[in-house]
Amino acid sequence: xxxxxxxxxxxxxxxxxxxxxxxxxxxxxxxxxxxxxxxxxxxxxxxxxxxxxxxxxxxxxxxxxxxxxxxxxxxxxxxxxxxxxxxxxxxxxxxxxxxxxxxxxxxxxxxxxxxxxxxxxxxxxxxxxxxxxxxxxxxxxxxxxxxxxxxxxxxxxxxxxxxxxxxxxxxxxxxxxxxxxxxxxxxxxxxxxxxxxxxxxxxxxxxxxxxxxxxxxxxxxxxxxxxxxxxxxxxxxx
Amino acid sequence: xxxxxxxxxxxxxxxxxxxxxxxxxxxxxxxxxxxxxxxxxxxxxxxxxxxxxxxxxxxxxxxxxxxxxxxxxxxxxxxxxxxxxxxxxxxxxxxxxxxxxxxxxxxxxxxxxxxxxxxxxxxxxxxxxxxxxxxxxxxxxxxxxxxxxxxxxxxxxxxxxxxxxxxxxxxxxxxxxxxxxxxxxxxxxxxxxxxxxxxxxxxxxxxxxxxxxxxxxxxxxxxxxxxxxxxxxxxxxx
DNA sequence: TTTTTTAACTTGTAAATACAAGTTAAACTT
DNA sequence: AAGTTTAACTTGTATTTACAAGTTAAAAAA
Numbered sequence: 001x002x003x004x005x006x007x008x009x010x011x012x013x014x015x016x017x018x019x020x021x022x023x024x025x026x027x028x029x030x031x032x033x034x035x036x037x038x039x040x041x042x043x044x045x046x047x048x049x050x051x052x053x054x055x056x057x058x059x060x061x062x063x064x065x066x067x068x069x070x071x072x073x074x075x076x077x078x079x080x081x082x083x084x085x086x087x088x089x090x091x092x093x094x095x096x097x098x099x100x101x102x103x104x105x106x107x108x109x110x111x112x113x114x115x116x117x118x119x120x121x122x123x124x125x126x127x128x129x130x131x132x133x134x135x136x137x138x139x140x141x142x143x144x145x146x147x148x149x150x151x152x153x154x155x156x157x158x159x160x161x162x163x164x165x166x167x168x169x170x171x172x173x174x175x176x177x178x179x180x181x182x183x184x185x186x187x188x189x190x191x192x193x194x195x196x197x198x199x200x201x202x203x204x205x206x207x208x209x210x211x212x213x214x215x216x217x218x219x220x221x222x223x224x225x226x227x228x229x230x231x232x233x234x235x236x237x238x
Numbered sequence: 239x240x241x242x243x244x245x246x247x248x249x250x251x252x253x254x255x256x257x258x259x260x261x262x263x264x265x266x267x268x269x270x271x272x273x274x275x276x277x278x279x280x281x282x283x284x285x286x287x288x289x290x291x292x293x294x295x296x297x298x299x300x301x302x303x304x305x306x307x308x309x310x311x312x313x314x315x316x317x318x319x320x321x322x323x324x325x326x327x328x329x330x331x332x333x334x335x336x337x338x339x340x341x342x343x344x345x346x347x348x349x350x351x352x353x354x355x356x357x358x359x360x361x362x363x364x365x366x367x368x369x370x371x372x373x374x375x376x377x378x379x380x381x382x383x384x385x386x387x388x389x390x391x392x393x394x395x396x397x398x399x400x401x402x403x404x405x406x407x408x409x410x411x412x413x414x415x416x417x418x419x420x421x422x423x424x425x426x427x428x429x430x431x432x433x434x435x436x437x438x439x440x441x442x443x444x445x446x447x448x449x450x451x452x453x454x455x456x457x458x459x460x461x462x463x464x465x466x467x468x469x470x471x472x473x474x475x476x
Numbered sequence: 477t478t479t480t481t482t483a484a485c486t487t488g489t490a491a492a493t494a495c496a497a498g499t500t501a502a503a504c505t506t
Numbered sequence: 507a508a509g510t511t512t513a514a515c516t517t518g519t520a521t522t523t524a525c526a527a528g529t530t531a532a533a534a535a536a
Contacts, residue, residue, distance in 0.1 A: 008518080008519060008520090009519080009520075010519080010520090031486095034485080034486060034487085035486080035487070036485095036486085044520080044521090045520065045521050045522070046487095046521095046522095047285070047519095047520070047521080047522095048519080048520060048521085050487085050488090051519085051520095053487095054292075058296065064487065064488095065486090065487075065528085065529090066486075066487045066488060066527065066528050066529085067485085067486050067487060067488095067527070067528030067529035067530080068486065068487075068528080068529060068530090069486060069487075069529095070487085179475065179476055180475070180476060181473065181474065181475045181476075182473070182474050182475075182476075183471040183472070183473050184422065184444060184467070184471055184472040184473075184474070185444070185467040185471050185472075186424035186425070186442035186443050186444040186445075186465070186467045187424070187442055187467070188442055204424035204425055204426055204442030204443075205424050205442075206422060206423070206424040206444070207424075227424070229422070229423040229424045229425070233421040233422055233423050234421070234422040234423075235419065235420070235421050235422075236419065236420050236421075236422070237417065237418070237419045237420075238417055238418060238419075238420075238476060246488080246489060246490090247489080247490075248489080248490090269516095272515080272516060272517085273516080273517070274515095274516085282490080282491090283490065283491050283492070283493095284491095284492095284517095285489095285490070285491080285492095286489080286490060286491085288517090288518090289489085289490095291517095302517065302518095303498085303499085303516090303517075304497065304498050304499080304516075304517045304518060305497070305498030305499035305500080305515085305516050305517060305518095306498080306499060306500090306516065306517075307499095307516060307517075308517085
């Protein structure tokens with residue numbers, strides 16, 4: 001009778017189906033097993049299955065149609081929560097390179113931080129990192145991240161070269177992005193940004209400030225992004 | 239016994255609560271009636287109430303907390319699906335002005351339209367309109383809209399000066415935005431855009447291409463937006 | 477053979493019920 | 507008076523059951 005009953009059933013099913021979609025067990029455009037089949041296979045009831053499927057719809061993994069079934073959608077090519085759509089060549093994760101400009105580093109929060117922090121956040125300090133992302137050897141965007149240093153063992157010694165920051169937080173620390181807010185601007189590249197993104201000074205670049213809310217109470221991630229939109233666009237579905 | 243039973247119960251409750259939040263019946267930060275109270279008032283069961291509340295959470299009107307209740311959030315200051323956060327003065331709908339540059343006009347779809355259209359869409363032609371939005375008398379963004387001319391009686395004779403396009407579609411035609419995709423770029427303002435947005439030619443502007451999916455099958459809205467981000471930002475929650 | 481009808485699927489809506497788990501304030505103890 | 511416990515809330519999870527509504531393919535009729 002003793003099962004590891006911390007995780008709700010609908011969450012388990014969600015994770016299983018999500019994994020199967022991402023690993024290609026279910027192909028794009030094909031149908032998921034019907035709700036009743038999923039009930040039988042996992043020995044749960046339909047409302048519970050439906051709860052899992054609703055979450056998959058919300059996260060863009062499937063779409064549903066009455067009388068038809070649950071259709072698998074193309075898993076979004078997310079980089080962080082950001083997607084890139086390219087004009088040069090198809091962008092898969094294979095084509096995306098990451099340069100760590102500043103390895104994860106524990107330090108106090110900046111004096112003039114544009115968001116209000118909780119006391120725990122402020123006391124724990126933050127983990128700081130800078131990365132440059134390249135497509136086809138060409139720099140596309142540069143990001144600065146501030147993450148609260150709360151209960152993240154061995155975080156600073158991890159490598160983020162290939163694995164996404166968010167995928168690491170998800171798989172290693174069970175931290176998921178629940179939502180957030182962002183502010184977008186088009187600005188002229190200054191000296192530093194221009195050098196990093198291999199652009200002339202004064203060229204337009206996309207600037208994005210975002211605050212991401214996670215499933216951990218009071219654990220928020222703050223990012224600043226400069227994006228070279230000469231050859232690529234920021235792509236988003238919602 | 240004969241009720242107008244086209245609309246599901248959970249949808250009705252959603253609409254009632256949404257309206258009450260938007261009109262200020264429930265203030266920001268306050269608690270909604272508990273799920274059981276809502277059950278009693280509307281004579282429905284808790285799963286149905288919860289379905290309505292989940293939709294409100296998804297759309298950002300409330301957040302829920304176990305043991306506590308449903309907390310009313312600040313209704314997002316949406317302009318279309320876009321929000322603006324200002325640096326000059328607070329932006330309420332009072333401060334936002336709209337100039338119609340091109341009144342809604344029925345015409346064929348452009349030859350080189352960057353999206354694939356369904357046959358019904360192509361045959362019906364599209365409704366075209368251009369608007370300029372101003373905050374504090376200063377132009378902030380310019381948008382071009384393509385809407386399929388399918389079952390929208392009297393649409394071209396409506397005024398969109400004060401009422402939002404999306405609010406009109408929602409209240410007059412029961413068309414709701416279900417999602418969409420968008421592409422963002424930072425580009426240099428050309429002659430026309432510079433004039434419209436009252437900027438020097440070559441200044442960075444935000445360019446956005448979006449395709450919006452609605453609750454009507456095959457009914458999609460296409461918009462192009464140029465945004466002057468000198469004094470304002472595009473703000474988004476997700 | 478072609479068309480129509482039917483039956484067997486699918487998801488959508490809704491009820492009634494039960495218990496778990498988090499929150500809060502009142503009641504009780506010390 | 508101050509701290510602790512309890513009870514009465516709240517939302518979260520889950521089962522069971524039933525029918526409505528959309529889709530599809532097989533069966534029946536023309």
